[in-house]
Amino acid sequence: MAEICPSCGKKLQIRQLPLPTWAIDARKKFGDILEMKVCPYCSGEGELAAMRPHYQDFVAGKVDVYGRPKPSLNPLPAKIRKMRFETFQVSPQLRLAYEAAWEYAHNYPQSAAGGKGLLLYGPVGAGKTHLAASICNALIDRGFDVVWTNTPEFITKLKRSFDTGVNEATVMDSHIRAGLLVLDDIGSEKPTDWVESRLYEVINSRLEREAPIIFTSNCQADVLTKRLGQRIVSRIRGMSQGVQLRARDYRTIS
Structure with a gap:
């Protein structure tokens, strides 16, 4: 029998609340997702009681579970924020890829x-970035922790940290600890041995933590291996489902 809210007598519902990566103690206790019995008609029940001042705004999607304004949860570049499933034009060649991402x-x-x-x-302009961005936006809308990175820009950040003495650990840590990491356009250029080792560290650390990555690439497996090395590519294969996009330049039909 369903449990009843002691305040208003309505049936309680199970709500899943994603815990941010910095909530280390809570994640150790509950995992990535905290399930709560809450009342959709009043101020909630149980552990949600401490958050009651923000509860209605949380239900309305205006703030996250900690009362922080929701827009701050979307760190994506402005162009990427506009790429959603609703704006993706699904051609017959792209339907399977679209459905896999959705x-x-x-x-x-x-x-x-x-x-x-x-x-x-898939080929340049096939819609890979749009689908990856659509996944990110859908998850951010639900409050999940997402880090979006254009891989060439990530490599540039790593090089600058090496050249300027900026804290490299800060750059690395944000990518290793993200709930979901996107590495867009991986393999577009061959990194130096030093950068390759750092890229390997990010990917391998997330593999060991069972933390997911979404990769996009213009390269076939043999080219990707030549540019990134076998040990990186073997981990990419082991931790991801391959989804091929077969289309002419998506940007010309969008």
Whole structure:
């Protein structure tokens, strides 16, 4: 029998609340997702009581579970924020890729069990970035922790940290600890040995933590291996489902 709210007598519902990566003690106790019995008609029940001042705004999607304004949860570049499933033009050649991305987003975090991510690959302009961004926006809308990185820009940040003495650990840590990491356009250039080792560290650390990554790449497997090395590519294959996009330049039909 369903449990009843002691305040108003309505049936309680189960609500899943994603815990941020910095909530270390809570994540140790509850995992990535905290399930609560809450009342959709009043101020909630149980552990949600401490958050009651923000409860109605939380239900309305205006703030996250800690009362912080929701827009701050979307760190994506402005162009990427506009890329959503609703704005993706689905051609027959792209339908399977679209459905794979949509199912991953809407079944998350179950779809990421064991740290499983996606490798979206295909020719330049096929729509890989749009689908990866659509997943990110869908998850951010639900309050999940997402870090978006254009891989060439990430490599540039690492080089600058090496040249200027900026704290490299800060750059690395944000990518290792993110709930979901996106590495867009991986393999577009061959990194130096030093950068390759740092890229390997990020990917391998997340593999060991069972933390998912979504990769996008213009490269076939043999080219990707030549540019990134076998040990990186073997980990990408092991932690992601390959999704091929078959289309002419998506940007010319969008």
